[in-house]
Amino acid sequence: MDLSYTPEQEAFRKKVRVWIRANVPVREKDGSGIEYGDPKRIAALKAWQRQLYEAGYVAMGWPTEYGGQGADVVQQTIVNEELLLARAPGLIGMMGIQMVGPTLIQFGTEEQKQRYLRRILTAEEIWCQGYSEPGSGSDLASLKTRAELVGDEFIVNGQKVWTSNAQFADWMFCLVRTDPSAPKHRGISYLLIDMQSPGITVRPLIQMTGDPGFNEVFFENVRVPRKNLVGELNQGWLVANATLAHERNMLGATTRTQQMFNGLLRLAQRHQRYGRTAAEDPVIRQRLADLLIRVEAMKYHAFRQLTDSIKRRSPGIGASVNKLVSTELNHDIAAAAMEVMGSFGTLARSSRHVMDRGVWPVELMFTLGLIIGGGTSQIQKNIISERGLGMPREHRQ
């Protein structure tokens, strides 16, 4: 065990810090980081990602021929830590960078890699995920969106739901049923669909936060070239599972959790309750310390996983543990912030006297959504117990 950095890494950190100080656009205020729909905000976030990419700080671990640096994970960790420290805005192209990108590197054809990967990094193309359907949530493999292969094209008909970012995404990675007669896991294919294709309708759904964050996406005879198939025909479930593991790691990112906790602590140290700051109240202190301990545990847990990935050890069910623990921890942090604020926590964003620009009630709701999205906590527990502990599967159709 050695948590120190080499002189080269320390020098790299210094360089990154200087660059970030000079380039981070707008400082994010406490707890914020979720923005919906606003074209100006989207353009600004795209520009920020592009800037970060051009500086060489996005997806550094990707191979150089696809726009990465072939860098080791430590360098990317240093960058992530510095971005966190500077409270820099998140990356708008996260689903591309964290989910479809790694999947294409693993399963894509050379043509697909050349076509898509670099544009993911530059934020020229934003991706959304077409997985869930009205009838297929936790039982994702029961999905019904149909894709018929006619000549060199798939004809897609059906509907996806809870599709975040579909209102401004350029592409969707999408699971479709290509063989309805096969057992459900063996008739699915993984397609890349241009969101500008005729026959696609995106209808926003309003989330419980009041924001239009996710959507319904309808497909009516949408034509998708065969070359947009990732992996083999009817082998999409295998590809999808790789993406899901990447998604769980993205949703379980510890930097977001640390950022949220720091926001909570600042709030508690500032906000007065019964003649002292909330952070001075013994009961709230206990709760803050407990949260901090859980946050730090996840931080070191991530270091351990980082080390395992350097040593090329299998992550096992690590992604599910991350997703389960981090999303619930994030929600607990938001819930603690609400309690710290007392009556002020009940004020909506638009209200006078609202604290921290009203982000905490939104976070409270949003983090609950993330406990559900990407596989509910209950589904993660099934995965951990069945795949991780080898417990017997329950009978399912």
Next chain:
Amino acid sequence: MDFGLSEEQELLQQSARDFLTRECPTTFVREMMRSDDGFSRAFHEKMAGLGWTGLVIPQRFGGLGLSMLDLAVLAEEMGRAVMPGPYFSSSVLAALALAYAGSAAQKQAWLPRIAAGEVIGTLALLEASDRLDAAGVALRCAKTRTGYRLNGVKMFVTDAHVADVLVVAGRTRGHGASGVCLLVVPRDTPGVSIASLQSVDQTRRLSEVAFKNADVPATALAADKKGWAVLQRVVDAACVVLAADSLGGAQRALEMSVEYAKVREQFGRPIGSFQAIKHMAAEMVSEIEPARALVWYAAYAYDREPRSATRAASMAKARLSDVYTRTTNRAVQIHGGIGFTWEHDMHLWFKRAKWNESAFGDPTFHRERVAQLAF
């Protein structure tokens, strides 16, 4: 950046598991629970033969001079085996207190023999006030012509009933930290009387140690004004070791529960196929795995990041106490009625969890300490 065990540490882990599986099965644990002393000298000597009793004792005093992370790796295995006996008292508490505070003569006199497993030591810190702060040390330590005269009572002293030597926290003046001294007191010192207390966790033996006009020579003094600082360091070590013990115990309780759930059938199928049971097991995993990283970090910080050491030790102690308690609670429930019997072994871990939780500061104490250090 390397957050993980070295090859040597993985080897230590494996050889410790092999040794304890062979030498410390629960039949042995139960034998020790039933015995008067809860201590097998033969077993202790076997550990000495492996170098364990001197693991963190400096090499020039006959130990291996290894790191806190090495000790944590070993302690995890000991917790896994709910190992009884005075290892923790002697080779962690007394050994470190002597190594940090002892005079050259004291170190020479005791450390090689503790390392060799010939002598058992312990630390007498708490009193009836049950306070883990400096004010909790009230045992009077009055200067005499030839040394010191001790008066007072120490409580919850681990393994004093078999100890040859006690490192005693005493008070020379005032109420604060600067009045705390450490003395090295052989058990046969006139005026020292040791009475056993019966503990719920029979793998841990506790005593009340009374000092009534116990006279010790001036050379018994190990640390005068720095006594409290040394004790803080030893408490940090105790926290890391107990956290590691809890980690090993929690992991074992999980494994036993999973194995049982796979074979126990109700409603015509293994109970491990029910989501209610599976989810309990998954919750255990998702608490234990991040907690493991916390223990490793605390052990690492103890040696390598002195400014974070106390905070990390408190974090590990607080968290692992909670995790171990919850894990053994779930484990008993998964076992159902059989888990509530004396015959089944699960109560050994359940009780050890409660002792580990309260010893050297409960989670509430350590969370407050984290709060003071972090914000």
